[in-house]
Amino acid sequence: MQTLHTIRELRERLDQAPARPVFVPTMGNLHEGHLALVRQAREVAAARGAPVVASIFVNRLQFGPNEDFDTYPRTLERDAQLLAQAGCDVLFAPSEAELYPQPQGYKVVAPAELGDILEGAFRPGFFTGVCTVVHKLFNIVQPGAAIFGKKDYQQLMVLRNMVRQMGLPIEVLGGETLRADDGLALSSRNGYLSPAERAEAVQLSATLRRVQETVVAQRAAGGLSVDSLALLEQQAMATLASRGWKPDYVLVRRQQDLLVPSADDIARQQPLVALTAARLGTTRLIDNLEL
Structure with a gap:
């Protein structure tokens, strides 16, 4: 598995790929639920002759002012080992300066009827941050398919609708929620x-x-x-x-x-x-x- 930190390096690597990648965006601090998504991506990619790309980026835009952006665990070395074992081909791990070289003035806003309910009501701006970073990552990675966990049910729906309304040529797939033996959803x-x-x-x-x-x-x-x-x-x-x-x-x-x-x-x-x-x-x- 290659670990790349710049957009230029990633694009050069993917220009050589025989098919558009299958993409799994994450914020790192990986657990078995993430790895199940990567293994699912591996199966989809094998049928297409495509590489599997995962990203790790703790996205400041989706954290509220009193949330855990600063303390969110950054475990890149461990995460890279786990991704390699799960069948990932390329890890894209950009710095904040690489992904946001200037303040992100252009943002993608989900419609209020979906983006301002449930999680959107309790975390104002959350889905704007999610949609903006995912749309940006989609533009960078240019995947043929992307996989998100169903544990974040509303997020999956928001992103599917974004892809459809923006006319992005990306298949958005959902991965089933993985649970511990006692039923707690992995997070x-x-x-x-x-x-x-x-x-x-x-x-x-x-x-x-x-x-x-x-x-x-x-x-x-x-x-x-x-x-x-x-x-x-x-x-x-x-x-x-x-x-x-x-x-x-x-x-x-x-x-x-x-x-x-x-x-x-x-x-x-x-x-x-x-x-x-x-x-x-x-x-x-x-x-x-x-x-």
């Missing part, structure tokens, strides 16, 4: 948890499973409604709060656009997804489960 921020918090953290996915089980049971009994979903959301929030969490949201939305399901959606058994974000101690975790 770089899990490393911030104390041992006691790590033991409690499983309650986030357990809460989603209870929502899922209740929705399935109510559907089977014909009792699922807009009101029963609202009550279920309130109960899930209260349960987390009673255990010492500070939940931002536990919501059930339509899979297709993350809008609130209507009575007609429920009657037609429109596919739904439960999404949650909550803070345990100083660590904010997110998760989702399709219903």
Whole structure:
């Protein structure tokens, strides 16, 4: 695997490739969930005769003023070893000065109906930062396909819509959420948890499973409604709060656009997804489960 730090080096390397690469953007501090995306990229790339490119860049634009940009773990040497073992061909690890040689005045803003809800409501500007850096990386790498984890459900939807509306010739693929044996979704921020918090953290996915089980049971009994979903959301929030969490949201939305399901959606058994974000101690975790 080659590790390249400049746009010029990367473009020179990819100019020699027989097909457009399959791309996995990351912020580093890699875990098994990231590596599963790289292995998925390896399978897609093998069918196309294309290289696998991963990037590591901690993107200042998507961090709020009180978030963990300065303390976010930078583990490039370890990450490079893991990427090589997972089948990555090229690691692009630019400096901030390389990717943002001047203040990034031009930005990509997601439409409010998708970008300002859920994560966008609690992290203003987050999706502008994500869309801007990913669009820039797409312009640099010129991939034929890119893979993002479904754990960041809203992010995957935002980026798919961006690619479609911008007419980018890139296939955006989702990778399934990987979980620890106890059900906790793998996340770089899990490393911030104390041992006691790590033991409690499983309650986030357990809460989603209870929502899922209740929705399935109510559907089977014909009792699922807009009101029963609202009550279920309130109960899930209260349960987390009673255990010492500070939940931002536990919501059930339509899979297709993350809008609130209507009575007609429920009657037609429109596919739904439960999404949650909550803070345990100083660590904010997110998760989702399709219903």
